[in-house]
Amino acid sequence: xxxxxxxxSRSIIQARxxxxxxxxxxxxxxxxxxxxxxxxxxPNSHFTLTVEKVLNRYPRLERRxxxxxxxxxxxxxxxGCRFTNSIYTTDDTLDQLRRSFVDAIAMICDSHKxxxxxxxxxxxxxxxxxxxxxxxxKNPKTGTVQYLQRIVDTLRKATPDTxxxxxxxxxxxxxxxxxxxxxxxxxxxCMKCRIYFPMLSRFSRRETDHHQxxxxxxxxxxxxxxxxxxxxxxxxVAFDIPQLxxxxxxxxxxxxxxxxxxxxxxxxxLDGIVRRMFPEFTANEVRSGLxxxxxxxNLHERTRRACSFKSRVHAELLVLxxxxxxxxxxxxxxxxxxxxxPSCFCCYHYINSLPERYSVSGCHNKIYTHWRAPDxxxxxxxxxxxxxxxxxxxxVAKLRAEVCRCIDERPxxxxxxxxxxxxxxxxxxxEEAKK
Numbered sequence: 190x191x192x193x194x195x196x197x198s199r200s201i202i203q204a205r206x207x208x209x210x211x212x213x214x215x216x217x218x219x220x221x222x223x224x225x226x227x228x229x230x231x232p233n234s235h236f237t238l239t240v241e242k243v244l245n246r247y248p249r250l251e252r253r254x255x256x257x258x259x260x261x262x263x264x265x266x267x268x269g270c271r272f273t274n275s276i277y278t279t280d281d282t283l284d285q286l287r288r289s290f291v292d293a294i295a296m297i298c299d300s301h302k303x304x305x306x307x308x309x310x311x312x313x314x315x316x317x318x319x320x321x322x323x324x325x326x327k328n329p330k331t332g333t334v335q336y337l338q339r340i341v342d343t344l345r346k347a348t349p350d351t352x353x354x355x356x357x358x359x360x361x362x363x364x365x366x367x368x369x370x371x372x373x374x375x376x377x378x379c380m381k382c383r384i385y386f387p388m389l390s391r392f393s394r395r396e397t398d399h400h401q402x403x404x405x406x407x408x409x410x411x412x413x414x415x416x417x418x419x420x421x422x423x424x425x426v427a428f429d430i431p432q433l434x435x436x437x438x439x440x441x442x443x444x445x446x447x448x449x450x451x452x453x454x455x456x457x458x459l460d461g462i463v464r465r466m467f468p469e470f471t472a473n474e475v476r477s478g479l480x481x482x483x484x485x486x487n488l489h490e491r492t493r494r495a496c497s498f499k500s501r502v503h504a505e506l507l508v509l510x511x512x513x514x515x516x517x518x519x520x521x522x523x524x525x526x527x528x529x530x531p532s533c534f535c536c537y538h539y540i541n542s543l544p545e546r547y548s549v550s551g552c553h554n555k556i557y558t559h560w561r562a563p564d565x566x567x568x569x570x571x572x573x574x575x576x577x578x579x580x581x582x583x584x585v586a587k588l589r590a591e592v593c594r595c596i597d598e599r600p601x602x603x604x605x606x607x608x609x610x611x612x613x614x615x616x617x618x619x620e621e622a623k624k
Contacts, residue, residue: 249577251451254581256462257534257588258558259452259495261489264595266556268534273551283430284523287312290433291527292550293419295319297340298333299529300367302555305332309504310527311512311521312433319433324442324507334439336366344362344427345434350619352424359420367416385427428567433520442511453495454524457458459492466589478596499560503536504528510563513545514573524548535584542583543576 207587261268291310305327313320323329323337340359347355413436425432440505445520479488502510505526519525526545531551539562540547562581565574 226539238256238580248451250578250581250585253465253497254562254585254588255452256457257451257466257585258556258594259457259492260338260459260462260466261493261592261595262556262558263495264286264296264482264592267554268556269533269554271551271553273531274548284521284525286422286426286429287520287523288431288525288527289422290430291525292420292529293426293438294323294337295527296415296419297363298323298325298329299489300330304433306529307504308529309508311508311525313512314520317436319437320440321437321439322508322511323439324504324511325444326501326504328444329441334441336362336438341434341437344423345431347424347427348432356420356424359423360416363416363420364608386477431496442507444507445503446559447499447501448561450496450498450500450558457493457496464490466592475596477594478564483598495558498558500559502561503533505532505538506563507535509540509543509547513543526550533560534587535559538584538587539580542580585600590591 209270291312295308295310298310299306305325306329307326308329309324311322313322321337323333340362342361343355366398397401420582459479460476463472463479467475476597482488505528508526511517524545526540526547526549529551530551531537532549534552534554534556537549537554562577565577
């Protein structure tokens with residue numbers, strides 16, 4: 190009797206997917222391995238995606254995206270100078286003040302150096318109250334809502350006569366909440382900077398990366414200056430738009446879980462990535478350009494190492510997807526998402542590719558391989574799935590164009606900069622200080 194042919198794991202997955210989709214209509218599409226990508230939806234789903242689209246098209250798109258992202262991060266992860274446009278994309282004074290308020294809330298919640306506590310904020314309009322939605326790259330630390338509620342309660346009681354006292358009270362609260370990331374860092378770098386005092390005049394005229402203690406001191410002192418400006422913004426809103434704080438509610442979006450890289454470091458060779466990214470006639474030119482650049486570093490080994498990472502959804506995309514998936518209204522119809530730092534390269538171009546025309550606070554133009562598009566979970570319609578796919582394809586096109594620019598133009602590398610704008614205050618020269 191002939192032996193029964195053993196089914197492959199892929200056949201088992203496809204059979205299971207057919208059964209689940211046949212029973213439920215649509216599976217949630219999450220960028221992970223195929224075995225975890227199929228989740229049943231409700232019986233009310235009004236369309237059906239084929240198994241091939243669910244199991245094949247999205248993993249291929251995900252691979253195209255991450256291969257382009259990895260290659261560009263190896264060539265040059267800084268794609269331009271940092272810029273901000275948070276309040277200048279609207280002529281309405283109230284919109285500008287409201288956007289400044291959203292940025293201010295995000296800023297005073299970003300309590301630690303690095304990316305984990307980067308905070309995004311948006312204002313939801315409901316018939317009964319304003320809901321302030323918060324999201325962080327990593328779940329906000331315990332006490333964030335209570336901390337913000339205390340500040341909001343203090344702002345509600347503020348009057349023009351008590352402005353100075355209230356400003357001091359809120360400033361103390363903010364510094365206490367963010368103490369570990371500001372005060373201690375400032376003290377440490379200031380101690381290291383003492384030997385450079387005689388040379389500060391010369392440093393103020395030069396742009397260099399060789400004097401990190403001075404650069405970091407400027408950055409952290411700039412952060413304290415930002416807190417002062419932020420408190421004034423909060424008070425301006427309390428006096429000019431008091432209804433924004435009346436009966437408002439604070440809510441937190443759950444952060445995403447980390448997912449392993451969909452790329453296999455051993456199989457993702459530089460030659461293979463280029464072959465999949467470009468048509469044959471272009472791929473040959475790209476290979477030649479990479480061979481020239483490879484003189485300055487081992488691109489093959491760096492590319493292999495860069496394929497190992499864990500991805501997460503950035504804060505501004507968590508808030509954005511919360512509003513998109515639920516069809517929520519923004520306050521005054523202003524689709525603005527504030528953030529404690531300008532968006533990264535991928536977030537900025539992903540958001541700009543969406544049809545709803547959202548606004549964000551700017552872009553620091555850096556590439557991060559751990560970036561991930563919003564996960565699609567729960568009941569989704571075909572339009573939502575297609576919008577996500579189109580936006581990702583738009584980002585892939587941007588990444589590939591930047592790879593070609595790196596090779597063709599070989600531009601001078603952008604001077605590394607902090608993601609945030611807190612160190613952007615002007616530097617006074619020593620001669621001016623003596624006057």
